Amino acid sequence: MNIAQRISEKGTPFYSFEFFPPRDPEQWPAFYATAEKLMALDPLFASVTYGAGGSRQTATLDIVTGLKKRFNLETMAHLTCVGATRDQIKSFLSELRDNGVNNVLALRGDLPQDQTIDWDKAEFRHAADLVRFTRDTFPDMGIGVAGYPAPHPESPSFSSDWRYTVAKIREGADFVITQLFFDVREYFNFVDRLNDMGVSVPVIPGILPVQSLESIRRTLSLCGANIPGKLYLELEAAHDRGGSAAVKEAGIAYAVRQIRTLLDNGAPGIHIYTLNNASTCQRIIEEVGQLRA
């Protein structure tokens, strides 16, 4: 079933989880054991990231299908279009459909650092092109797109980023999943701006629990999200006090506060970047407590 339909049928709030496909099939049994623990938390859907390179794309297909079949769960494959041909995209989408996966997160993908793109020959330039192509090819497919509470790093302004997000929805996307953020005001501002521009599809906040100082430094350097100075100082102080275990605890406590504020103020649900780690997500969801009064 299409995820947007599921949101309107099952109601809000909900949790959903993002996984990445383990590179090596030998790691798959351990991965499915992790996923099984998270299924006990009754997610509305799970999504599986998509990497550059052929074998990693096949892994996305295998894992998104595996999750669907093992757990009878609604699943969504991430899909990037930069450098891809229409035939390649159509074949990936067809394989998804043949395996009962009816949702895709339509992304442009990061521009490759090691090669230049011949934009005159490119069959897809922006995520909006992939949304249009998917909607035309499989009209009933569920389509999500990425949204950026702090603008995408390539965007010259907040307003251009909002405009292009709206363009993706006008091309046929049913919902938005946001980039990670730590200041909930960025999320609510983003949603307000989209609403002002006439868009009312669900905007699902993406939450990344901080696992360590190194991992958060690496993530922030790649994705262009902001970290409030106060949080960063809190994490550093935790590190000085108790090393990486204390940073992880501080990260969990912060994620719990973020989720409560988001849900109390009308976010439809929470998409957790699990990093394939069950125990952190279990702790967070337990500490947030009941989703409905």
Ligand SMILES: Cc1cc2nc3c(=O)[nH]c(=O)nc-3n(C[C@H](O)[C@H](O)[C@H](O)COP(=O)(O)OP(=O)(O)OC[C@H]3O[C@@H](n4cnc5c(N)ncnc54)[C@H](O)[C@@H]3O)c2cc1C
């Ligand atoms: C929830 C989420 C999941 C992700 N999963 C993955 C994944 O699995 N694999 C992966 O490789 N990457 C993933 N990414 C990262 C994503 O691929 C990058 O952020 C990428 O750089 C942009 O993709 P996009 O779909 O947002 O692109 P777009 O929506 O095309 O936007 C990219 C930039 O171009 C601008 N733009 C858009 N349309 C136009 C236009 N018509 N004219 C001029 N400028 C325009 C936008 O404002 C933005 O600055 C994910 C990101 C998020 C938020």
